[in-house]
Amino acid sequence: MKTRILFVDDEPNVLSGLRRMLRSQRKEWEMQFANGGAAALELLEQESFDVIVSDMRMPGIDGAELLTRVSKQYPNMVRLVLSGQSEHEKIFRAIGPAHQFLSKPCEPGNLIGTIQRACGLHSQLQDKALMNITSQLSSLPSLPQVYSDLVCELSSDEASLQRIGERIESDIAMTAKVLQLVNSSFFGLPQHVTCPQHAVALLGLDVIRPLVLSAGIFTQYTDPGIEGFSLEHLLEHSLAVATSARRVAETESDNQHLIDDAFIAGMLHDIGKLILAVNLPSRYSDSLELARKEEIPHWQAEQKEFGCTHAEVGAHLMGLWGLPNSIVEAIAFHHRPLDSSTTEFTALTAVYAANMQQHVNVSTDASEEPPASSPNVTDWDASYLSAIGMSDRMNVWGSVPCIGS
């Protein structure tokens, strides 16, 4: 099936330029072009689309308004902005409804790649309700303490970018959101930033302040009251995996990017759990129950309940948000690395190793994972390790000191 894409712009020349430039994609894509927000809504009523790429400033229904309506009526669509806009105030309005932001002028390779990546992950989610919910998310909740610390820091006259970066880095939801903002050029910043500290420094106080204090990009967590799930534990586990994934990466590579990626991928690897627990609490609770009853790993119980696991859900959202591929891949395959068909050491390897390690270490912690399902060293995926030529490294990683467990 071809991917169906709707392009919206008030300037007909932009549309015909895109139509000609993207003609090379005609075998994979079916493209429609709407001259303005009203025309786009009309087309949407007649046909269904997988992706919408809209300009921001248009007379009448503008881009932010259009994407807001689309996210409500057609939650499943990938929503992208392609805009020459550079006023921060106007861009703030797009942050909620848009998954990613592309700046005009946009390289065709970048546009095509962004659309392909954002759609590639769509097929992994089969559950319609789950897919709708995930595609509609514009933020994830943070621990109230972290949130209020951050607000306090931002409201202070002596706010420091370093302290703000540290707070954001300590939280899964904030890390993900900040990386979305920098990696998808909402503010015209360089691509592929995987360090929240760096991201915060690039955005600067003038952008972060209004984003947090008035645009509300971060939200506070309220406990959904699920037995066997707590955000504190999730954060603790994520930080432990992140830290040991970084150490594993350090033993295998000098590449700072890879090391940073390993840390962030570790931090975000279970973000799908947060999505599921907060948005579908009763079904998530059922899946935990199922794991206990059938004595299977929780992710297998998720598979039965949702048709996919937290890994795919997390990867789906992070892909929609335009996080770098290496991170998305590590999130998606951290339980089944062999499916990634990679042949070398990547952030995924580091996260996989660190996660295995952590589950061994915390196997007595009933709140995290039912004991029966916890892997021991013999559970390591030998085929994956041999596929990337690292069958013998497991013991080295195993001796990497673990922190936070």
Added chain:
Amino acid sequence: MKTLLVESDPKRQERWEQRLRDLDAQPTVVASCADAMQLPNNSRFLLAIVASSEIDRELIQGAVRELKRQCQVVLCLIDRQDAQADRAAYEAGFDGCLFDDSSDLEIATKIGQANDLEKIELRLAQAQKLESIGELAAGIAHEINTPIQYVGDNTRFVQTACDDLVDVLQSCQALIATLNEEGDVDKAKQTLQTSLDDADVEYLLEEIPSAITQTLDGVDRVANIVRAMKEFSHPGVSEMALTDLSNAIENTVMVARNEWKYVAEMETEFDPDLPPVSCLPGELNQVLLNMVVNSAHAIAESLGESSEQKGKIKISTHLATPFAEIRISDNGTGVAEEDIQRIFAPFFTTKAVGKGTGQGLAIAQTVIVEKHGGAIEVESQLGQGTTFIIKIPIDQTRTPEGLSDAEQTPELPKANSPEQLAAD
């Protein structure tokens, strides 16, 4: 450092001229205020020293005001014995007084102060200009990024189309060669047909011309914006220059396009009989820009968000001798009657906090009334719209008649006091 001395008594004139020369103050000497008015329009002085005897008590305020248009600081030269003289001088609007027996140091200090003031004013003007250019920059970036997007897309399309057409042409060459050599013509024909099909030649023939036309349109648009921006800001022009108002308005409209195009249609109507007008082009453009942006905001406010409708801004010029008149009308929110009196006051704004600085119309007032000797009028009805009328004297070289016209028969209401404005 230039000074102006207004003194008719030959002896005193000679003495003061010498003193100023000794202080390296480059004095220009005239015998009366009327003579001072005859000086070329672009002569600019740091300091004017006017002997109190040269001032016609009747015209004194007007004369000082006229002098201030050309001089940074205007001082009155008075007799120390005359106890009433300094009070009268300050009442007449002089910036200060000098005495026959003032020391050289005192004179030098006054010149220094005038010099400092001049520098500060220049810096302020520059800062204001930068500020409004900064505000426009985001809009201009948007105006440029859009055509660059489709210029790039179309050019890339033409590039791949060319690659395809090269294949076709090579097949043509091969076919001719085969015909000449009496080779396998059918096979060569087949190859040509395949490359024709692969290239989708009909599509290319249809699309290439319009791709190129649109590319050139885009290049023109970018070039026009950049040119308008350059002409709009008038770098380095700080003196009166003959200016084509139609051109100035067109540039301003172009530069501000991103501010109005989403909310309004723009209509311009220029009086073909209007001659070039002597004005400060950079500052006049600034005023026009403020007016256009105000109109766009007023329309946006009256339409509300995401409206399908557009308002209308109309800018026209008229020859209304001895003035050039610019009318800027919009069908936006209009100004409430109680606010009309205050709209030219600095820091007055009805816009949301952070939206307006309340400086736009105050600057317009300074530029048009004080620097050009013109007037701004406003006609507005709440809910109907607003019209600003800017009047600028066409000829800035003021003849004595021109001066007395302006001073004695002020039938033109100058927008320099709220009462007069309200009366309009």
